[in-house]
Amino acid sequence: MSLDAEPRIIKGYAAFAKDEELVPWEYEAAPLGSDDVEIEISHCGVCHSDVHTLDEGWGPTKFPIIVGHEIVGQVTAVGQHVKHLSVGDRVGVGAQCGACLHCHQCKNGQDNMCRHNVGTYNSVHPEGRIAYGGYAEAVRVPAEYAFKIPDELPSDVAAPLLCAxxxxxxxxxxxxxxxxxxxxxxxxxxxxxxxxxxxxxxxxxxxxxxxxxxxxxxxxxxxxxxxxxxxxxxxxxxxxxxxxxxxxxxxxxxxxxxxxxxxxxxxxxxxxxxxxxxxxxxxxxxxxxxxxxxxxSMIGARADIEEMLEFAAKKNVHPWIEKVPMAEVNMAIARLRKGDVSYRFVLEN
Structure with a gap:
């Protein structure tokens, strides 16, 4: 078990206003909480939700923002209370990275409907820290929302499964x-x-x-x-x-x-x-x-994600992807706006 309680500078690609391109940016991630994990990101899918958010199509966006919620990578640090994940595990994070886990919805397997749902980006954790997404080198999230990826699923293929x-x-x-x-x-x-x-x-x-x-x-x-x-x-x-x-x-x-x-x-x-x-x-x-x-229907609960990953691995359900270096994210976003993708972009670090 490893615990990195210190803040960390994380580099990523952020938008600072509507209609602006993403630019290299870094932020100070809060100290790793006792129930959190740190993930070194290898891949992140490009979802149309990212575009809706960048364009403020669904309402105001909290700029500056790092979008991306189809994240796959390797656990590099775990909080002291985390028992189900270890450093070195390959995990994925979807569109949700937090919930209260004790309300009626959470107790009934509908944590995606929790009133205290925390989005992977454009959202704020209960303690006040801003949630930044996966167009970056790393991310720190609650361990309950980091899911082990079955061995049968390559990381680039697994990424779009986490949301789409x-x-x-x-x-x-x-x-x-x-x-x-x-x-x-x-x-x-x-x-x-x-x-x-x-x-x-x-x-x-x-x-x-x-x-x-x-x-x-x-x-x-x-x-x-x-x-x-x-x-x-x-x-x-x-x-x-x-x-x-x-x-x-x-x-x-x-x-x-x-x-x-x-x-x-x-x-x-x-x-x-x-x-x-x-x-x-x-x-x-x-x-x-x-x-x-x-x-x-909105995304899926934790149990849905776990079942979906196992089912996709067993039945060989794979998204059709086009890999793009993370540094070329603006090209991917521009092409997605034009519908010029077959069928999912995946950014690769």
């Missing part, structure tokens, strides 16, 4: 029914993992739903049993009431949600994991007349 992976895996498991027919809206960083997980879970059908044919071949290779191109209302009508569960990873306010809801059978669920930056319009008749429901 659990974000689609958790609701798939939660709303799963035998012989489910599953649709996936948005064949991108989250959607390409949703297809793989749905296929690995044993869906009767896994249907990729898109407005163009551009990713048809990819979707089939990922495990989709059907690819449906939806360009006009008649396309939706041809596939009405054909699915039991839809995972919507898209977040455009311009989507016609009523048309997507029409694809659900009686009692079907439309699970939203992509968060639009503004309100959307839905006609309640789309729900009431077929007893459909819309369900929200």
């Amino acid at each position: 992976g659990v974000t689609v895996f958790a609701p798939l498991k939660r709303h799963w029914t035998p012989n489910a027919r599953v649709g996936v809206v948005g064949i991108g960083g989250l959607g390409h993992l949703a297809i793989q997980f749905a296929h690995a879970l044993g869906a009767t059908e896994v249907v990729a739903l898109s407005t163009s044919d551009r990713k048809r071949k990819d979707a089939e290779e990922l495990g989709a049993s059907k690819f449906v191109t939806l360009k006009a209302p008649k396309d939706y009508a041809a596939h009405a009431s054909s699915l039991d569960l839809i995972i919507c990873t898209a977040s455009s306010v311009l989507m016609n949600y009523d048309l997507y809801l029409s694809l659900l059978d009686v009692g079907g669920k439309f699970v939203v994991v992509g968060l639009p930056e503004d309100s959307v319009q839905i006609n309640f008749a789309s729900l009431i007349l077929r007893q459909r429901s819309i369900v929200g």
